[in-house]
Amino acid sequence: MKADLIIKNAKQLVTSQGASRKPKIKEELGQIEVITDGVLAVVGDSIVAVGTTSEVLQQLDITPETKVIDATGKVVLPGLVDPHTHLVFAGSRENEWDLKLKGVPYLDILAQGGGILSTVRATRAASLEELVQTGLKYADQMLAQGTTTAEAKSGYGLTTEDEIKTLEAIREINQRHPLDLVPTFLGAHAVPLEYKGEPEKFVDLVIEEMLPEVAAKNLAEFCDVFCEQGVFSVEQSRRILKAAKEQGFKLKIHADEIVPLGGAELAAELEAVSADHLLVISDEGIRQMAEKQVMAVLLPGTTFYLREDHYAPARKMIEQGVPVALATDFNPGSCPNNSLQIIMTIACLYLKMTPAEVINAMTINAAHAIGRAKEIGSLEPGKKADIVVFDAPTYQYLPYRFGSNLAEKIIKNGQLVIGGED
Numbered sequence: 001m002k003a004d005l006i007i008k009n010a011k012q013l014v015t016s017q018g019a020s021r022k023p024k025i026k027e028e029l030g031q032i033e034v035i036t037d038g039v040l041a042v043v044g045d046s047i048v049a050v051g052t053t054s055e056v057l058q059q060l061d062i063t064p065e066t067k068v069i070d071a072t073g074k075v076v077l078p079g080l081v082d083p084h085t086h087l088v089f090a091g092s093r094e095n096e097w098d099l100k101l102k103g104v105p106y107l108d109i110l111a112q113g114g115g116i117l118s119t120v121r122a123t124r125a126a127s128l129e130e131l132v133q134t135g136l137k138y139a140d141q142m143l144a145q146g147t148t149t150a151e152a153k154s155g156y157g158l159t160t161e162d163e164i165k166t167l168e169a170i171r172e173i174n175q176r177h178p179l180d181l182v183p184t185f186l187g188a189h190a191v192p193l194e195y196k197g198e199p200e201k202f203v204d205l206v207i208e209e210m211l212p213e214v215a216a217k218n219l220a221e222f223c224d225v226f227c228e229q230g231v232f233s234v235e236q237s238r239r240i241l242k243a244a245k246e247q248g249f250k251l252k253i254h255a256d257e258i259v260p261l262g263g264a265e266l267a268a269e270l271e272a273v274s275a276d277h278l279l280v281i282s283d284e285g286i287r288q289m290a291e292k293q294v295m296a297v298l299l300p301g302t303t304f305y306l307r308e309d310h311y312a313p314a315r316k317m318i319e320q321g322v323p324v325a326l327a328t329d330f331n332p333g334s335c336p337n338n339s340l341q342i343i344m345t346i347a348c349l350y351l352k353m354t355p356a357e358v359i360n361a362m363t364i365n366a367a368h369a370i371g372r373a374k375e376i377g378s379l380e381p382g383k384k385a386d387i388v389v390f391d392a393p394t395y396q397y398l399p400y401r402f403g404s405n406l407a408e409k410i411i412k413n414g415q416l417v418i419g420g421e422d
């Protein structure tokens with residue numbers, strides 16, 4: 001068999017295979033498929049063979065054009081998938097650290113017109129090209145740390161024009177950058193100041209003007225709502241998400257992060273693809289998400305950064321059969337981190353997930369959370385060749401060694417896009 005690219009002698013080739021139809025749940029989440037002394041072959045943008053170097057290498061036709069990567073002593077993983085980011089925004093919010101460090105809560109800063117609303121002011125003032133440029137810079141950082149596909153939300157425009165501008169920036173970044181982006185419309189991220197005291201009117205605007213325009217321009221696959229006390233109620237979230245579903249969007253929801261409102265139950269009722277955060281999810285919410293197989297996208301980097309006193313009940317969700325994925329939540333306020341490698345450590349230490357569970361939750365299960373599990377998320381013949389070679393002897397080393405970027409070579413769509421110098 002002819003190959004364009006071969007990775008050979010991998011100390012551990014972690015395939016995350018066998019779950020392209022349904023996410024891994026319960027004990028399966030902790031099962032990871034590791035080939036020792038692994039080899040992987042790529043033709044064009046697809047994986048064509050995976051196995052042990054001794055068995056598979058002899059079946060491969062290596063020509064002078066074949067790119068051969070020797071992964072002796074290294075771990076090879078599917079490209080990481082980040083299923084929850086607020087990638088496109090202008091400015092930053094380090095000026096809020098004084099308040100934050102004095103203990104002023106996140107929702108109080110927002111209620112005072114700061115927080116998300118401060119990023120909204122900066123994003124409205126930015127041009128499309130400025131948003132593209134900052135987004136490309138963040139995309140570079142993510143790719144360099146091993147993320148090859150990410151979801152990206154709008155939500156800092158909050159006018160029809162500025163939400164469209166943001167979604168166009170996401171489309172543009174997706175076209176210009178190797179990182180693949182899956183776009184989500186989050187027009188209901190906050191009630192903008194011009195609608196203060198009239199949230200229902202803003203909800204009408206989202207439903208009657210923004211959603212149809214985003215749908216007509218085909219700018220988003222998912223619709224999301226920030227369902228939270230003082231932001232959007234369960235009833236308002238239901239109205240928006242129902243309308244979005246009728247217009248063909250798949251659904252996500254920021255649910256039960258700070259105040260337990262019942263966002264998880266709403267996600268189950270509407271058969272959302274995912275409910276995200278879930279620090280204060282109820283037992284009934286867990287039961288209903290497991291029953292409907294709504295993915296829980298957990299964002300422990302945010303819990304860490306907000307200094308919340310407890311994390312999402314990951315162990316309980318896993319035991320009860322909720323499919324779990326992990327993401328960064330990269331955004332300028334509650335989690336200005338876009339490295340999934342750091343999330344690996346936080347997820348092990350504070351969600352008490354094992355390294356194997358964490359890797360499945362950032363590869364195949366994360367691909368399910370954005371509707372891409374047929375194409376990405378595991379190393380199997382037929383899947384897209386999105387691969388990371390880590391400078392690590394075992395996969396457990398990844399969460400253990402936090403703070404350094406261990407991603408050494410990144411292959412995206414069959415192309416060696418980072419680490420090809422030698």
Ligand code: IZC
Pocket residue numbers: 086115116119226254331332333334
């Ligand atoms: O900019 O604070 N939680 N949305 C919901 C965010 C955090 C992003 C932000």
Ligand code: ZN
Pocket residue numbers: 084086254329331
């Ligand atoms: Zn978020």
